[in-house]
Amino acid sequence: MIKALHLDDRLIHGQVAISWTRYLDANVLLVINDRIVEDKTRRMALKMAVPPAVKYGFRTVEEGIRFLNGSESQKYQIMALVDNPLDAARVCLEVPGISRLTIGGVRKNAPYIMDNLNLDAEDVKALLRVVNAGIAVGMLPTPSDKFVNLESLLRKAAQS
């Protein structure tokens, strides 16, 4: 079953591999991304960041959603990772049982929302679809940080 969905442009990295995996007691890190399934070197690099005794998987968005909704995934404690808001929204809206979307960071050449978070108009729209579905969206780079709910910032960004 899915324990958490986390949006972070770095996918598997120190904060995820060390802090989140332990906090959630996750035994699978599932990277959901259309490009990475084609990129062996990137998959190998991310695999090296996976802690011992934790399994990992790489799926396209479509396959990832099917996997999370299927029976095989129910035996695992899964932390799912996406690297962009559009994929995050698809997973949130198509996989039942996700109560919140945490964000570690999205850094790119797009308007500043807050530190470590830049979003273009499409991204804002996608995350608002998540909020409107009753799923909280907030910054939370490590589980020991404070969850910063982004709803009002997203609504403001959508209006500008």
Add this chain to the structure above:
Amino acid sequence: MKRFLLASHGPLAGAMLESAALIVGKSLLASFSAIGVAMEDSTEKIHGEIERMFADFGEEDEIIALTDCCGGNITNILTEYVGIRNLHIVTGMNLGMVLEAGFSDGEASAEELAGRLRLMGQEGIRYVNAELDSGRMEDEI
């Protein structure tokens, strides 16, 4: 309780603590201190600093020191306190070891923990190219 002391030549130990805080947050590192010795520091001055630090710890505290390198001056000086204080020293500090120490619960003994930190440190050292060349993706689902 357990106390962790990161020790290095120059700013490495302090910076290691800052970098660890980026990953796991400051609260997990509340029982950590850092000491960095400068080239011009006399042995007396270093002893003084260490003793001031130790004086802040409880008499019963277990102190686990991670030092920058085996054979380095700060390692040698700390070694003089083994037996005088309940001090355990592991050399070759790296970020993975510091994080592991941060996550340690109070249950393991200082000896067990020191052994685990040593292992963690060693396992964290890999030749990336060789692993990429191997192409192995074990544990993939």
